[in-house]
Amino acid sequence: MVSLSDYLILSSVIFCIGLVGIFVNRTNIITLLMCVELILVAVNTNFIAFSHFLGNETGQIFVFFILTVAAAEVAIGLAILTLLFRNRGSISVDVTNSLKG
């Protein structure tokens, strides 16, 4: 049988792959958004694994709301990306330096 720790280690590996993706592709905003999606899927896998092994459906409800928020986040993020490309002509992170923070 597959134990709970197998699922948890799998999701932590996927989480770290998403993290490395953010380190590696730090100039490409589209790939950054995709890495955030990967991290969210890893977290959702955690929730569902605990929900299955503890026999409690609340974890799946949480995943439902995380999916909703992630879809809204992607829609607004891609809208901002389109706006950025229209104004700057590039989607590299290096051109978004108007705020000298």
Added chain:
Amino acid sequence: MNSEQIIFYILSFWFVASSLAMIFSRNAVKAVLFLVLAFFSAASIWILLEAEFLAITLILVYVGAVMVLFLFVIKMLNIDKSTLRAKFTGYLSLGLIVAAIIVAEMSLVLGTNQFGLDVFSSPARHGADYSNITVLAMQLYTTYVYPFELAAVLLLIAIIAAITLVHRNETSRKKQSISEQVNVQAKDRVRLVSITLPNKEGK
């Protein structure tokens, strides 16, 4: 090693392999397609965990809508690949070190001593009359109905915000101006000019 473990390890292999291929692919379209494969593997693992509704939702919402939206944006924007490729491996070693440390630490915490089968025994599979959607709906429409409504409002806000952000200003649109149409005078539209007709002989 029973069949469940074999299925789990095959799906995990595809999940990890497609995720790695996604973050290391230079082509954005290929990255999206590898992420689609990763989402399919994740949905299969969720079905293995008896979360059928969420697995189908992941495929319908993410693969069907979000990833297609990514593809649309990638194809609409003319991305210069050379600038994106420039600093590709700049922080690769640092990222790998951080990820290796995190994986090592998590493996220590999440090992079989704490979360193994002898601590969390695998629950019995539900029968054929078990409906995951019914159980989720009972929770969602009774206990969590207020967050459910808030999620709907959040999606509405996302729609309005996305449309407002990418909407161009009014000068590019063609529209009617009712007041100008009502106030128009005959002299604005028709101009009578007097011309001298030539003779029949053409002189």
